[in-house]
Amino acid sequence: MDDRKRYWVGAGLVLLSAFCFACKGILIKLAFRYPVDPIALLTLRMAFSLPFYLAIGQYLKRIEGPVSLSRREWVALAAVGITGYYFASLFNFIGLVYISASLERILLFIYPTFVLLLNAVGFSRRVTRQQVIALLLTYSGILLAFVGNIGASAHTNVMLGAFWVILSGLVYALYLVGSESVMRRLGSQRFTCYAMVAATVPTVLHGVVAHGEGLFHYPMPVYGLGLIMAIFVTVVPTFMMAEGIRRVGAGNTSIIASIGPIFTIGLSTAILHEVITWQQVAGTGLVLLGVFLTSWKTPKKLLISSNKYRNTIN
Template sequence: MPSQPSRTRYWIGAFLVFLAAFCFATKGILIKLAYQYPIDPISLLTLRMLFALPFYVLISISLARKYPPVQLSLKQWATLTMLGITGYYLASFFNFLGLVYITASLERILLFVYPTFVLLMNAVGFGRRVTRLQLIALLLTYAGILLAFWGNVESSVQKNVILGAVWIILSGLVYAIYLVGSDPMIARIGSQRFTCYAMIAATVPTVVHCAVHNGLHLGSYPTPIYALGLSMGIFVTVIPTFMIAEGIKRVGSGNASIIASVGPIFTIVLSSTILHETISSKQILGTLLVLSGVFLIGWRGRQQSNRVPKNVG
């Protein structure tokens, strides 16, 4: 039987992962609220990144003072930079684009396709055997996504369900590439340093993209836009990033992925109450199937490793 301190440590970790999942689940809600004002996806993403940037810079400086210097070759620094750009610029931009066209609740369901991409990439690229349990998980996940998607094709509140779904699934695919590629780097420098450096690297192309798109004119939006951008930068990016890192230290990556799979439920509840989105019975059933698939993949992960997964931002 685990000791009382160990049990307390576990439940604190589980609570941190739970809170992080809630924070991540609010991202789509905040983006959809921002889209009620005249702002384009890259400008909104730039505001989010710029508001978050000072925190990551300060945290990276603090880590540099606390721990020995990072010893990386030029090639390794280039790899880290490209991973950051892939995971936090490209994946985020595709996600922001998708939310122009579809509801926040559908976006969160579709985005949960990324664990299956990770599973398939590891199988194809690294020869890791896909078990029967994982195949069942894949079938459940894709059946749920198809059902949820089919239940929203005729929705009048969405501009273009197919185009939006393509962008969100592409976001999940790109994010899966980032996850698979970042494991060796995280093992080398630690999850917190890696997250800070990756976010700083991703901010550069985001700002350049915004400058090319609209001249980096970010000072003339309505006040609520800046409040939403600040909320995304702090409460959807910085805080949950480190909450989930600390939580996984306490409960392990497998348990954390299971706890975090409650995210789509949060998004559905929030989107129906705040955005007044209509949730169909097909979407609810599809969500349950997706969560079942993610649960099985996460449960299987408990038996394999204790790697620190990264947030879906």
């Protein structure tokens, strides 16, 4: 496959994965119409996805050979997996109790700016003028969308919901920054499998402690939505995204995936009948522009970055 076809296949995979991820908030809001809370729903999602990650991890082990990691690296892998897929997901699910799916997706897209700031503080990476402008655009867009949502939302405690979703974005940014070195050693697909398995343990324990046998007594649609989330919002898009990154590079992936809030706004309007204000639309545009500028590099640098990333995970 030539480079052009490789790129467009990768871009298509990233676009499909962004659409799948955009459906997450919609499915969670549909599930919350039944008597189920965030930890129970997250437990079902992780429990249903676990067999797939175990099977794929075993397959990758068979074709790529066993993993050679030190005890410290295994601990680091478990820690970042629990951070990214247990804490960040739980905070996100809690936030959706209080705010709309469309606002949740806009707020969640604050995480690239957190990654930028964490790299600047923790690794002394220089923040360019372009990135400062991107930060201002992103936070201005989030503020505008948030103000527009307060008057139009039928939800109570919008501030509380926004807090949990922004905290989820911060925790997810910590996961991304902390996972970089381990991911280079394992490759993105194997890393995803092991990180998800590690995150499933505290999730299920939390669910069992909180609900016990009650986990087996929800209405059938709750289990159906949990299974759909496990397959089409968790397993499938994580691997499509990993393959997309391998083909087009991390920078291009961030830019393409930034269409996610637009997908969520469309779906939430059509399925959940949420009211979308002009402030949300304008705020979304500013956020997407900010994410674009955060991820954008000159063509030469982008090519170098793409090839470097591809070589680390092949």
